[in-house]
Each structure stands twice: as structure tokens, then as C-alpha cells.
Amino acid sequence: MNGPGATGERILDAACEVFLEKGKAGARMQEIAARAGINKALLHYYFRSKEELYRQALTRELTTFFRELVESVRPAGDMETFLRSFIDNYIDRLSRNPQVVRFLTWEIGSGGPVARNVIAGIVQGNEGGPIYPVYRETFSRGIAAGAIRPVDPQHLLFSLVGMCIFVFLAAPILTAVFPEIDPSEKEFIEKRKKEIFDLVWNGIKAEKGGNDVRD
Amino acid sequence: MNGPGATGERILDAACEVFLEKGKAGARMQEIAARAGINKALLHYYFRSKEELYRQALTRELTTFFRELVESVRPAGDMETFLRSFIDNYIDRLSRNPQVVRFLTWEIGSGGPVARNVIAGIVQGNEGGPIYPVYRETFSRGIAAGAIRPVDPQHLLFSLVGMCIFVFLAAPILTAVFPEIDPSEKEFIEKRKKEIFDLVWNGIKAEKGGNDVRD
DNA sequence: CTATAATTTAACCGTATGGTTAAACCAAAT
DNA sequence: ATTTGGTTTAACCATACGGTTAAATTATAG
Numbered sequence: 442m443n444g445p446g447a448t449g450e451r452i453l454d455a456a457c458e459v460f461l462e463k464g465k466a467g468a469r470m471q472e473i474a475a476r477a478g479i480n481k482a483l484l485h486y487y488f489r490s491k492e493e494l495y496r497q498a499l500t501r502e503l504t505t506f507f508r509e510l511v512e513s514v515r516p517a518g519d520m521e522t523f524l525r526s527f528i529d530n531y532i533d534r535l536s537r538n539p540q541v542v543r544f545l546t547w548e549i550g551s552g553g554p555v556a557r558n559v560i561a562g563i564v565q566g567n568e569g570g571p572i573y574p575v576y577r578e579t580f581s582r583g584i585a586a587g588a589i590r591p592v593d594p595q596h597l598l599f600s601l602v603g604m605c606i607f608v609f610l611a612a613p614i615l616t617a618v619f620p621e622i623d624p625s626e627k628e629f630i631e632k633r634k635k636e637i638f639d640l641v642w643n644g645i646k647a648e649k650g651g652n653d654v655r656d
Numbered sequence: 657m658n659g660p661g662a663t664g665e666r667i668l669d670a671a672c673e674v675f676l677e678k679g680k681a682g683a684r685m686q687e688i689a690a691r692a693g694i695n696k697a698l699l700h701y702y703f704r705s706k707e708e709l710y711r712q713a714l715t716r717e718l719t720t721f722f723r724e725l726v727e728s729v730r731p732a733g734d735m736e737t738f739l740r741s742f743i744d745n746y747i748d749r750l751s752r753n754p755q756v757v758r759f760l761t762w763e764i765g766s767g768g769p770v771a772r773n774v775i776a777g778i779v780q781g782n783e784g785g786p787i788y789p790v791y792r793e794t795f796s797r798g799i800a801a802g803a804i805r806p807v808d809p810q811h812l813l814f815s816l817v818g819m820c821i822f823v824f825l826a827a828p829i830l831t832a833v834f835p836e837i838d839p840s841e842k843e844f845i846e847k848r849k850k851e852i853f854d855l856v857w858n859g860i861k862a863e864k865g866g867n868d869v870r871d
Numbered sequence: 872c873t874a875t876a877a878t879t880t881a882a883c884c885g886t887a888t889g890g891t892t893a894a895a896c897c898a899a900a901t
Numbered sequence: 902a903t904t905t906g907g908t909t910t911a912a913c914c915a916t917a918c919g920g921t922t923a924a925a926t927t928a929t930a931g
Contacts, residue, residue, distance in 0.1 A: 599848075603821065
């Protein structure tokens with residue numbers, strides 16, 4: 442057929458749905474087949490086993506998400522712009538792909554054998570070369586130029602990612618403690634971006650009186 | 657018997673182990689019984705069903721962890737001390753209880769029905785009264801006194817928790833991308849505390865020239 | 872000692888699950 | 902018209918699983 446509803450893709454779509462709702466162990470092949478609009482026999486005709494289907498479904502989701510994310514990180518002229526675009530970009534992508542976060546949450550619970558391979562592969566060797574060095578050098582140059590304080594770029598990255606992803610990942614808990622918030626709401630998302638940027642930018646920018654060299 | 661190895665507790669210990677390794681759906685009652693050193697009949701003699709066992713095991717873990725955590729949050733004289741003790745305390749507890757983080761990760765994947773109840777209950781009504789208002793008022797007073805910039809205390813809390821928990825929660829992924837780090841290592845943990853504190857304190861403290869009123 | 876509760880043994884039950892098989896059906900390409 | 906490969910149907914299989922039962926055994930407390 443190879444039409445718009447190509448069966449293999451429809452199966453992966455259905456598999457993602459079920460895996461992110463129930464996890465690998467909780468998912469049922471029968472349910473995946475049903476949601477894909479086919480039967481169990483055909484499902485196994487396309488994917489040998491549940492394990493294989495899980496691997497391919499998660500790989501597809503993570504690859505798409507992280508490839509786009511990594512491609513969006515471009516060195517910018519000044520630190521402030523770079524930081525703001527990093528945060529905006531990351532939060533926008535997270536809020537538009539909550540299913541990736543949840544899928545990944547299950548995977549992390551299991552120790553993340555699949556995700557480890559996929560993500561390590563993307564981060565280390567995408568088309569534009571390794572991504573982390575680009576990020577790190579951007580900050581190192583900012584530090585050398587006296588634009589920002591001498592923070593550890595790696596820890597700053599952990600902090601940024603942690604701040605950005607937390608509200609989406611922990612949404613089920615947060616909404617129980619703070620019933621008034623809704624991490625999927627646009628207003629909340631924009632506020633979140635602003636608060637993170639303000640905190641981090643004030644946290645890393647050089648004190649007045651420091652060198653404000655431009656290269 | 658009621659000795660040190662009281663059976664009910666031994667079962668809960670074993671259940672925690674298995675649930676955090678395999679998740680609810682992936683856990684096997686037989687394995688839990690074996691790890692508790694008993695048989696399936698006795699297991700069901702103590703806990704009617706897997707669901708019930710899961711509920712009680714997760715509730716016990718979360719209650720202990722969050723009660724201790726919440727009790728450790730005490731208002732301090734100055735903002736700097738309060739912030740530092742908050743971060744140190746949280747990170748220490750997380751690094752000493754990685755099993756809680758992982759257990760919670762599985763639970764969040766499933767939407768967190770059990771954790772929602774437990775955590776909301778602890779946060780809203782522990783012995784010292786609701787905890788969040790204490791936290792919020794501490795920062796509100798700091799803002800009113802001009803000691804810190806006017807940040808949103810709620811978002812600051814999300815940022816703090818996100819920064820602290822991220823490296824432990826995402827450890828399986830992080831170690832794949834950065835093989836040189838080990839989030840359970842003491843050296844790393846101390847560095848993490850320092851980096852978070854420096855970032856946040858610089859990020860929220862009032863600029864020079866602002867009011868530095870003490871109450 | 873005796874009654875009560877904890878624990879074991881071992882079999883058992885119903886059902887769900889992942890996966891397989893074989894035959895038939897159907898649409899498109901040759 | 903025939904072949905090919907996607908697709909369905911429906912039955913099937915072995916196993917694993919959650920949970921139960923009943924009887925026997927051991928320990929504990931009164």
C-alpha cells in the first residue's frame with residue numbers, strides 16, 4: 442500500500458500511545474494491534490516481538506525529538522541571546538511533546554537501556570558534529586570574555602535541563618500539590634520561560650565592573 | 657514474632673526492591689515472596705493483592721522520605737543560609753535515597769495516582785502545619801526586605817527541585833552521554849550543591865544599591 | 872497443655888499473554 | 902491471468918501469572 446496510513450508507521454504510532462500510557466510491561470500487544478486498526482497476526486508480521494516493537498517505537502520518538510532539539514542549538518553572538526533561545530526552544534519542544542517525556546520516564550525507570558543508546562548516539566554524532574562541545578565552547582568563550590561568571594558549563598547544562606523538564610515530568614505530582622497550576626497552559630509556559638531565564642541570566646552574568654569584552 | 661525481621665516489613669522491603677527494579681506491571685509476586693524469604697501463600701496472607709502491596713510499599717517509602725524532607729525545611733534568619741540549607745538537605749537526601757527517586761519515576765510514568773495522594777497529604781498537612789506557606793513566606797519576606805529580587809517563589813521552588821533532582825533522576829541517560837560523571841560519587845554531589853547554590857544565589861540576591869533592610 | 876496465630880507445602884484454578892500457524896482473501900503489479 | 906505480498910480469520914499453544922484453598926506444621930502466648 443505505502444499510502445499515507447502505511448501500516449508500519451500506524452503500528453508504531455499505536456505502540457507509542459500504549460507504551461507511554463502503560464509502560465513496556467503493562468502494554469498489551471492486542472491493544473496495540475487494535476489501536477493500529479489491525480490484528481495480532483499482522484502485528485507480529487511487522488514486528489517479531491514486543492521487545493523489538495518497543496525498541497523501534499522508542500527509538501523513533503527519541504530520535505525525532507532529540508535530533509530537532511540538538512539542531513536548534515546554534516551558537517549565538519551574545520550569551521544572553523544564546524541562553525534565551527536555549528530555554529525557549531527547549532521548553533517549547535517539551536510542552537509540545539509531552540508524550541516523549543512520559544515515554545522517557547518509563548524508560549528511565551527501567552534503567553534506560555534503549556534510551557542510552559539512542560540519545561548518546563544523537564548527542565555525540567549528529568550531522569553538525571558533536572553538540573556538547575559547541576554548547577561548552579559557547580560558555581567558555583563567554584567566561585573568557587568576562588561576559589559571564591566562571592560557572593561550570595556542564596553543571597549549568599544539568600541545571601538548565603532540570604529546570605526546564607521538571608514541571609513537565611513531575612506534572613502528575615505538581616498538580617496534586619498545586620491544583621491551581623497547569624503545565625500545559627500557555628500562560629504558565631511563558632511564565633516558566635521567563636522565570637528560568639531571569640534566574641539563570643542573573644545567576645551567570647558578570648557583576649558590574651567586571652570585564653565586558655566582546656570578541 | 658514481631659522481632660526485628662517482622663514479616664510485614666520484610667515483605668514491604670522486598671516489594672520496594674522489586675517494584676523499583678521492574679515497575680508495578682513488571683514485578684512478580686513470586687519474586688517478592690522469594691526476596692522476603694517466604695512463599696506466595698504467606699504473601700497473600702499479609703497483602704490481599706499486588707495492587708494493595710504496591711500502594712502500601714510506595715506509601716511507606718514516600719511518607720518516610722518526604723516527611724523527613726519537609727521537616728528539614730526550617731525558616732532561617734537570612735536568605736543565604738536558608739537557600740544553602742535547602743539545597744544541601746535536598747541533595748543529600750536524594751543521593752542517599754536513590755531508590756525513592758526511581759520508585760517515583762515508575763509511578764510518574766503511570767500518572768502517579770498513589771504518589772499524588774501521599775505527597776499532597778504530607779505537604780499540606782504535616783505536624784508543623786502546611787509546609788509550602790512557610791517556604792513562600794520566607795521568600796516573600798526576603799523580597800519585601802529587599803534582600804532578594806522579586807522572583808516568583810513558586811517557580812523558584814520548581815527550579816530548585818528540578819535542578820536538585822535532575823541528575824539523580826536522569827542518571828541512566830546522563831551517564832551514557834557523559835561517561836566521566838557519576839551522580840552517586842561524593843565529589844560530584846558536593847560540586848553539584850555548590851554550583852546550584854552559586855547559580856541561584858547570584859540569580860536571586862538583590863543588586864548592589866538595592867535596599868538591604870533587615871527586619 | 873492448649874488455643875491461637877504464623878508459616879509451609881503443594882496442588883489447583885481461571886485467565887491473560889506473547890507468539891504461532893495455516894488457510895483463505897484481496898488488491899495491485901506483471 | 903497470474904503472481905505477489907499485505908491482510909484477515911480463527912484456532913491454537915505453552916506458559917506465566919495473580920490469586921485461592923486446604924491441610925499440615927511450627928511457634929507463641931495464656
